[in-house]
Amino acid sequence: MGRVTKAIDALGRSVLYSVEEMGRIVLLFISVLGWMFRPPLRLRLIFKQMEFVGVRSIFVVVLTGMFTGMVMALQGYHGFRMFSAEGMVGATVALGMTRELGPVLTSLMVTARAGSAMAAEIGTMKVTEQVDALYVMAANPIQYLIVPRVIAGVIMVPFLTIISDFVGIVGGYFVGVGLLNINSGIFMKNITKMVELSDIFNGLVKAACFGLILSLVGCYKGFHATGGAEGVGRATTEAVVLASITILISDYFLTALMF
């Protein structure tokens, strides 16, 4: 009986902790919104973060987008060939990339690259009192550190998703038309017939939401890091895990709402 009670106790604790943490992240978001519209507008910092989150993630996003499109074409080809519907490969790749894989894979890659860096950088600043130094010098750390990162996340993840969508379809074209001899005209026609502007647009809205999640979680975990190097390491790992899980779960609900 004691063991069962303990297990229920532990479960309850972890549920309570998770709910509390979600609440604190939402409070941070409200605070970020409040500071976003107060002067000074820190354009230099925003551009610096946009470069870090966006420009420096292009290579990994191109690589993952390209190979995802290629493998989708390969898998799709083998499936559609059974019904002699190889021409549908292009539309499948394009729909899959724009609606789902483009935004999700891009955000997961940016989480791994930039979300972790946000947690590590802010976490290090927290444990070495640099965050306190900002407070002391009357520069609010939420405005100085978190707002530029959140803006960069919300703007740049959709841009990266556009790139991912495009190279994914190019990869699919290369495998489908180039290697598997699908008719180029049919491949392209099915894409234009099946893919609507709303598919692309909804995918980008999702990407913006994921950009918000990964930057907010990364900053939150860094901002609450304690206990030196070990604490920063823990914050970084937790940021990647929590952001990735939240992205995948919210993806389901966003999809259910949009499509």
Place this chain on the structure above:
Amino acid sequence: MIELIDVHKSFGKHRVLTGLNLSIEDGKTTVIIGLSGGGKSVLLKHIIGLMKPERGQVLVDGVDMTRLNDRELNEIRKKFGMLFQEAALFDSMTVGENVAFPLREHARLKEKEIREIVSDCLRAVGLSGTEKKMPSELSGGMRKRVGLARAIALRPQIVLFDEPTTGLDPVMTEAINQLIMETQEEFRLTCVVISHDLQSIFRIGHRIAMLYEGGIIAQGTPEDIRASRDPVIKQFLAGSIEGPIRIM
């Protein structure tokens, strides 16, 4: 004038400040001494509003820091400079950018004027020409001096020092003490210094206050403290393990 009145603060079950009362005079250096982990840094963070007490008042020139919102706190913090224990320099910025930071944030000066003030501040701490260096290229003592240059860049009225000489060799300790005294005199600063380096305490302090078990048990001039018959102060100054202070 800084006054702490009946300040209470605890972390979980650990009561750190238990009804602390302290007055800090303008234009003087007040050193707060006490055991490691005894709440000295917590006290300092209350003075600048980085922490809020559960009960009590922290008055800076008559304004209660505990009742201010973020914007009002930011305004009053412009009166302060602070040197952190490990200097807390922004490691993504050069030395020059670090010292210029408070000026760029609050002073509305031209870039040329900022450069001149930065250069003056670095000269005052004996580090002329280090503007382009990164904090990671500096030694512990140099980092603290840059931290001091940054703390005084906006010409604050009050400067807080969190263990300014901890971890430094005797020569650098003396150099930092000298610097604190010179800066205090030159700008007529109100300095609050946390330290348990006995040599420094008596060298730089106009007034000394001893924090023990959550409250100030004695305060006075260095002579008063030296002459104190309080067994806790006597044990602390003698560095003895025999006495009323319980070693954790």
